[in-house]
Amino acid sequence: MKYAYFPGCSLKGTGRAYEESLVPVLRHLGVELQELEDWNCCGATAYMAVDEGKACAAAARNLALAEQTGLRQMLAPCSACYLVLNKAQHYLNEYPAMRQVVGRALQSVGLQCNGDTVVRHPLDVLVNDIGLEAIRQKVTHPLHGLKVAPYYGCQIVRPYATFDDQANPTSMDRLLEALGATVVRWPLKTKCCGGSLTGTLPEAGLRLSYILLKEARKRGADVIATVCPLCQFNLDSYHPQIAARWEPVRLPTVYFSQLMGLAFGLPAEQTVLHRGMVRFHPPPVPAPAGAEKP
Template structure:
């Protein structure tokens, strides 16, 4: 099956390592990905709080493009959205368009005026969902070349891929990433903050709140003995990694903690080249990861 791929803005910018590692892993697993042509911003930064109409229209255009570009035999389209915000906003827009309310009708008319049509045939997927439920852990295990034995991993899902819709995992205690980590030979850390919010944009708007939320996550991962935190969200990864120096000025006892995308960890276990996985972009050294991969 060929999947359409919606990168969104983050994976072409600060989340570039996510795109690099995702594409490398999917190539290794022989999962065909085709980038959605002429895609636009999903509207995450304008959703609800600024202009719901504009945000829904932006997301709806991507859904209409997906229908036009990749219908399957049964008339549906599989659209992968790796970014948590993109994934959530596309799902919200889809629910809105299916509601037959006044906003839905307004957006559908706007699409028609732009030469597009949406008929509700897109299935929005997260990469974790595709890997666990379409590819399967057994198939992934076949591609593991360097099992990450001895590595303790805190799987951080964030709040957007499992709430409010929870289409493929539990809304408060998800386990998909944990099972994937076991398949790679590492040990997932059992911790209660795996779906707590990192603060999102609060690190840049109300720093004392955003930094505190990130500290709580990193501190708990450290307290539970994690060697690394992995995530599936570009903003979560940026917050947890890029602000560690600032966080340590307030909380000196916090040790440096590598924060990777789950696809980077997969690529390590699969023996893929470091640069293909964007590992050179990490801000926090990952010596323990290197040792663990060699040990396998």
């Protein structure tokens, strides 16, 4: 299995723990990634709001680069990238006028975008291409007893529910169960983390982060598992501010790929748990079955 790979800027910066943990996990499962050469910013959601044409063109440049690889499927782990690339693809295929604008822009740099690369999310690839059974077989250190709140964020199932249910996605739940973890049932799987409002309008943004942390803790979660660099950043970085405004809710937030690495028994430099601000201490590996404690 080989996919083109669009890391996006977060995975090289604030979200580097995501890339540092995801790539080894996928390699461990026999997945090869080919990073696009000379990729550019996806445009993120902000650019789309300002100028759809230019935003689409920026995103489509990456799709055009992906098409050049001949791989047809591209992995985009960051939620914003995943959404924006899918949206650009959708616009190109649905709106001829947009296709024209983007086509002209790409032509000026000698590129062409047919709009036939499938942009995939790692969860989609893990659950539907690799399969839970294959994953289960790689688990050497099952996460028994670990209570995880799966947090999908707002972007990977909305508006495009390509691989999971919009209101109640379950792919990460099933993945975590395959790792041996206990999944915390909560209704905030796809609620907003505050997004960029945590920085611009903290009163509103932080409140949303606080609710997520508070509800996860209330339901007994040891850790929140996320798929999005911004969600991870928001839930991980503002604990002092949240404690000052409401109450302390110290709960670690990690990428699902870090938990996979743990369950696969990958070395610490590939699970990169030290990057978290609220440090996640994995539970001790349980004694093998049958062995009695002295």
